[in-house]
Amino acid sequence: MDEKTLKDLIDALIEDKKSERRLKIISRVIIFSLFLIILILPFFSSDNIYRSGNHTAVINISGVISPGGDNTKKTIDLIKKAVNNDLCENIILNVNSPGGSATQSKIIFDQISRIKKTSDKTIYAIIDDVGASGGYYIAASGDLVIANSSSIVGSIGVRLDSINIQSLAEKLGIVSQTISSGEDKTILDPLQPLSQKQRDHLNKLVTDIHDEFIQDIKTARGNKIRDNTVFTGLFWTGKQALQLGLIDEVGSIYDINLKYLNNSNLVTYNKKPSFIEQLMQSIIPNYSSALVSVSY
Numbered sequence: 001m002d003e004k005t006l007k008d009l010i011d012a013l014i015e016d017k018k019s020e021r022r023l024k025i026i027s028r029v030i031i032f033s034l035f036l037i038i039l040i041l042p043f044f045s046s047d048n049i050y051r052s053g054n055h056t057a058v059i060n061i062s063g064v065i066s067p068g069g070d071n072t073k074k075t076i077d078l079i080k081k082a083v084n085n086d087l088c089e090n091i092i093l094n095v096n097s098p099g100g101s102a103t104q105s106k107i108i109f110d111q112i113s114r115i116k117k118t119s120d121k122t123i124y125a126i127i128d129d130v131g132a133s134g135g136y137y138i139a140a141s142g143d144l145v146i147a148n149s150s151s152i153v154g155s156i157g158v159r160l161d162s163i164n165i166q167s168l169a170e171k172l173g174i175v176s177q178t179i180s181s182g183e184d185k186t187i188l189d190p191l192q193p194l195s196q197k198q199r200d201h202l203n204k205l206v207t208d209i210h211d212e213f214i215q216d217i218k219t220a221r222g223n224k225i226r227d228n229t230v231f232t233g234l235f236w237t238g239k240q241a242l243q244l245g246l247i248d249e250v251g252s253i254y255d256i257n258l259k260y261l262n263n264s265n266l267v268t269y270n271k272k273p274s275f276i277e278q279l280m281q282s283i284i285p286n287y288s289s290a291l292v293s294v295s296y
Contacts, residue, residue, distance in 0.1 A: 055265040056090045057082035065100030065134045072104045076111045078269045083119045093125045099133025102209055112141035126253050127151045132235050140220040145247045146256055147238035153246050157233025158210040162188045
């Protein structure tokens with residue numbers, strides 16, 4: 001190997017080392033930049049409630065109140081966050097829900113009722129399109145309940161949904177082979193008929209939950225309820241609900257902000273799902289289903 005070839009080889013090796021070093025530096029810079037972006041992004045997010053100055057917290061309670069407790073915990077945590085934030089002056093529960101899980105509706109109602117005992121912040125419950133069943137249950141916990149004149153309000157009742165496909169199964173030649181212990185363990189089995197004893201038991205179960213629902217509404221609304229027909233499961237417009245004592249005023253979030261809050265800065269506390277959460281929700285569908293459910 002001559003001297004020139006050796007020099008070219010050494011220069012090439014040196015250049016490779018320099019390129020490798022530059023690549024490492026660039027990689028470290030990229031990793032550090034990504035880390036820095038992740039670290040500071042929350043401070044520039046529109047969801048950052050601590051950059052908003054004095055404000056009124058708006059907490060959206062929308063859609064079906066699902067079983068399981070995840071959304072319940074998020075809702076309660078948001079309310080507590082608003083209560084504990086010195087910059088938050090008042091709280092608006094923006095309700096747009098037809099109801100759902102009896103258990104989760106009551107948990108949220110009970111927690112708001114407890115929070116009110118230790119907080120001097122006024123909680124305004126504003127019913128948007130619909131505040132029915134469990135949706136109204138939650139709204140009733142507010143210090144002041146407001147609905148639009150055309151909102152749907154009420155539906156204070158309980159339902160237990162199940163299906164029985166015994167006759168269809170027989171036509172298809174499907175025979176149940178369920179093995180159970182306890183004479184009533186197969187109650188609400190879609191391939192088994194209900195006995196009168198079981199039907200009476202379920203009626204009592206639904207009635208007990210309904211009675212608790214009624215008592216909580218009476219406690220929350222005091223002597224404002226003017227007619228016991230509000231407890232039959234029927235629903236009304238906001239205008240009718242005002243006459244029945246289900247709500248305190250007819251109006252919207254904008255009316256309340258102007259009338260009671262001096263046109264306060266309204267800050268939504270509902271945390272939007274991250275990109276990763278949205279991606280996972282689109283990839284992994286929710287297959288939850290049931291043949292029986294108790295709901296408001």
